[in-house]
Amino acid sequence: MTGTTSAGGLHLPRYHREDAALRTPVGFPDYRSTALRAPLRTPVDLPHRLTEVTGPVLGEDRVLPHDADLTLRNGGEAVGQRILVHGRVLDSDGRAVPGALVEVWQANAAGRYRHLGDSFPAPLDPHFDGLGRVVTDSLGRYEFMTVKPGAYPWGNHHNAWRPAHIHFSLFGRAFTQRLVTQMYFPDDPLFGQDPIFNAMPAAARHRAISRFSLERSQENWALAFEWDIVLRGAEQTPFETDDDGDVA
Amino acid sequence: MGEPSVNPLLVVPGVSEPYQPRSGRRGSGFLDGPLRLGTTPSATVGPYLAIGMTWPDGAWAAEEGTPGAFWIRGRVLDGAGDLVADAMVETWQADPDGGFPSPEDPRGAAAYPGFRGFARSHTADPPGQFAVHTLKPGRVPDGAGGLQAPHIDVSVFARGILDRVVTRIYFADEAEANAEDPVLASLPDDAARRTLLATPAADGYRFDIHLQGERETVFFAV
Numbered sequence: 001m002t003g004t005t006s007a008g009g010l011h012l013p014r015y016h017r018e019d020a021a022l023r024t025p026v027g028f029p030d031y032r033s034t035a036l037r038a039p040l041r042t043p044v045d046l047p048h049r050l051t052e053v054t055g056p057v058l059g060e061d062r063v064l065p066h067d068a069d070l071t072l073r074n075g076g077e078a079v080g081q082r083i084l085v086h087g088r089v090l091d092s093d094g095r096a097v098p099g100a101l102v103e104v105w106q107a108n109a110a111g112r113y114r115h116l117g118d119s120f121p122a123p124l125d126p127h128f129d130g131l132g133r134v135v136t137d138s139l140g141r142y143e144f145m146t147v148k149p150g151a152y153p154w155g156n157h158h159n160a161w162r163p164a165h166i167h168f169s170l171f172g173r174a175f176t177q178r179l180v181t182q183m184y185f186p187d188d189p190l191f192g193q194d195p196i197f198n199a200m201p202a203a204a205r206h207r208a209i210s211r212f213s214l215e216r217s218q219e220n221w222a223l224a225f226e227w228d229i230v231l232r233g234a235e236q237t238p239f240e241t242d243d244d245g246d247v248a
Numbered sequence: 249m250g251e252p253s254v255n256p257l258l259v260v261p262g263v264s265e266p267y268q269p270r271s272g273r274r275g276s277g278f279l280d281g282p283l284r285l286g287t288t289p290s291a292t293v294g295p296y297l298a299i300g301m302t303w304p305d306g307a308w309a310a311e312e313g314t315p316g317a318f319w320i321r322g323r324v325l326d327g328a329g330d331l332v333a334d335a336m337v338e339t340w341q342a343d344p345d346g347g348f349p350s351p352e353d354p355r356g357a358a359a360y361p362g363f364r365g366f367a368r369s370h371t372a373d374p375p376g377q378f379a380v381h382t383l384k385p386g387r388v389p390d391g392a393g394g395l396q397a398p399h400i401d402v403s404v405f406a407r408g409i410l411d412r413v414v415t416r417i418y419f420a421d422e423a424e425a426n427a428e429d430p431v432l433a434s435l436p437d438d439a440a441r442r443t444l445l446a447t448p449a450a451d452g453y454r455f456d457i458h459l460q461g462e463r464e465t466v467f468f469a470v
Contacts, residue, residue, distance in 0.1 A: 010354050010389060016284065017469075024289045024410045031292075033408030036327040037459050039467050044434060046414070046468035050388045051401045054350035056340065056366035057357075062303075092285045105300025115296040117334070131299050167294065169301055173352050175340050175401050176470050178412065180301075182291040199410050200289040207288050230285045 012053045013234030015176040016092055022204045030195035032156055048176060053234075055174045058101040059135050067133040070106075070146035078128035080109025080147030082222035085210070088140045089170060091177065093233030096140025103169040104132040104144065111150030120152050145222065151190055163190035163197060170229060177231040184209045185225065290411040293336060297405065301336050302370050309339060309367035309382035316344065317362075318452030320417065321379045324371050324404065327460030331376020335406035337457070338368040339380050339417070341399070346386030384419065390430050397425035397432065404457060413467045417455050420445040440466050 027038025046052065071078045085104075089097040107113045107130065110122035114129050132144045149164045165182040172178065184197065186209055191197050200208060207230070216224035293301065310317040320339075324332040342348055342365070347358025349365045360383075369378035387395040400417040418426055418441075426432055426441075435441050443465045446453035458465045 010391065012354065012391070015470075018287045022286060022289070024291060026409055026411045026413060028410055031408070031410070034410065035408075036330075037332065037406060037408035038410070039413055039464055040327075040460055041464055041467070043413075043467045043469040046416075046431065046470050047391070048470070049391050049396065050348065050353060051340065051342065051396075051399065052470055054340075054348040054352045056364060057350060058366070090285060092287050094283050094285055103300045105296065113296040113299065115299055117295050129299070167291075167297070167300055169293075173350075175403075178338075178403055179288060179290055180293050180405055180412065181288055182294075196292060196410070200291070204286065204289045207286055208291070230287045232287055233284070 010050075012048060012050065013174075014048050015053070015174065015232045016235050017232065018092075022201055024200050024204075028195060028199035030156075031199055052176050053174050055171060055177065058171055059099050062101055063133045063135055067131075068144045070104075070128065070130065070132045070144065073127050073129050076127035078108065078147050079125050080128075080150075082145065083148050084143060084145055084216060084218065084222050084224040085166065085183070085227065086141070086143035086213075086216060086224065087210075087227040087229065089136045089142060089172075089229045089231065090140060091172070091231045091233035093235075095233065096136075096138075097172055097177075097231060098136055098138045098140050100136045100140070100173070101171050102134050102136065102142050104134075104146075104166050106130045106146065106149040106166040107152055107164075109147045109150050111152035113152075118152075122150070122152070148185070148223075151188075156195060157193075160193065161190050163188040163194050168229065170231060172231045174234075179229070179231055181229075182208065183227050186210065186212055292407055292410050293405040295334050295407045297334065297336055297407075298370055298372060301368065301405075303368065306368040306370070307380050309341070309364050309380055311362035311364075312381070314362040314383065317381055317383050319379055319381055319449075320400075320446055320453045320455055321377065321449065321451075322446075322455040322457060323376050324378065324406070324457045325376070325459065325461070326408075329461065331371075332406055332459065333372055333375035335371040335376075335378070335404055336368055337371065337378040337380070338366070338403040338405070339382065340366050340401045340403075341382065342385040342388050344383050344386050346388045348388075387425060392430065394428060394430070395425070397422055397429035399429070399431070402457075404459070406459075409459075413459070414470050415457065415465050415467050416444055417446050417453075418444045419453065420447045435466060 027034035108128045112122040210225040210227035213224040213226040324335045343360035367380035403412045446455040
């Protein structure tokens with residue numbers, strides 16, 4: 001028991017859990033791959049203790065300067081419509097999440113991923129690998145330059161196509177805040193037939209769609225899309241009060 | 249107040265209407281509840297997660313050569329018992345002294361030599377298997393005056409899973425501590441508890457994750 005810390009007076013945040021009607025379920029029958037993979041038993045509630053309210057510090061040392069520009073790889077320029085993707089990372093109590101690692105990956109402009117498992121016969125782009133990494137600034141802002149990903153077919157159902165999307169992975173500050181999601185583009189005609197998009201509850205789908213931004217579009221260079229990401233926020237509540245003597 | 253007013257934040261826009269979190273509410277000038285922005289819904293990592301989520305040093309929660317470090321190796325299996333060769337397993341845990349390398353720890357961020365606390369392992373090579381190099385975590389307070397048993401929080405991401413699933417690794421050779429652990433005590437029976445026990449192996453421990461099936465691992469709602 002050496003090295004353990006006595007439990008007195010710890011005040012831990014409890015992270016707000018979005019209502020189930022606004023969360024993506026783990027499984028969704030129309031998305032066929034969930035059938036054998038999404039757990040079937042009801043998950044057990046895990047109260048938030050130290051392991052859940054802490055998280056790794058991952059920041060600038062995981063990011064190189066060129067990681068914020070996906071259009072320049074392998075000594076040349078990627079083909080496609082240049083877009084500046086930008087926004088803020090917030091938590092649900094409205095606070096910016098600064099210094100947070102944001103990992104993104106996506107298909108190229110033709111809808112092809114640089115991955116051995118992708119057999120869609122669309123061209124690979126020697127100057128596009130589809131990987132970006134950025135860290136949010138002191139106000140929680142992020143931005144990266146890329147090309148607009150193409151839609152691509154997949155085998156889920158007849159003539160199934162994924163709407164154009166960019167994958168995002170975020171850590172936040174705490175284990176409870178971890179989020180992997182996908183950003184979509186406005187008015188995509190493929191939304192209606194896509195079970196991954198439609199697995200999100202109807203009332204939450206708009207939260208996954210970016211907004212076209214003429215203000216941030218760069219004259220003679222790139223269009224811009226804005227997308228704010230909201231992680232779970234903390235509700236400050238006393239975690240333990242047994243030897244709590246710090247009342248003012 | 250005459251007719252019931254509609255809170256504009258409760259009106260769901262169509263999917264073509266862009267959503268932007270707001271920095272405040274409009275109305276009387278008084279908040280009628282806590283300010284709460286809607287959280288971004290999760291989505292599957294899809295089959296090409298390796299592009300964005302793999303790190304050369306991913307497996308190393310503890311650096312190579314850290315005294316006392318070992319490997320936790322295991323498989324991820326689906327409901328048919330087949331290996332899941334495109335999952336990402338992430339781990340987060342305390343150091344051997346029970347501290348976390350995180351400023352979010354109200355006791356202060358710990359700095360155990362060579363220890364990052366976090367690891368991630370893609371189950372591609374060998375197919376369906378993950379491996380993380382780490383240290384046995386110490387016991388950390390349970391919030392009720394006791395101590396939790398040594399444990400590791402685990403997130404599993406994969407194609408076919410629309411939100412991460414969360415479990416915990418405990419250690420089969422910590423029977424005394426396990427018997428006092430409030431999370432293990434909250435499980436219905438020993439069969440459920442056994443799904444969370446890593447068992448000693450040649451170079452560390454072994455821990456399989458069953459996404460479904462008779463031996464479905466206990467997953468947690470966090």
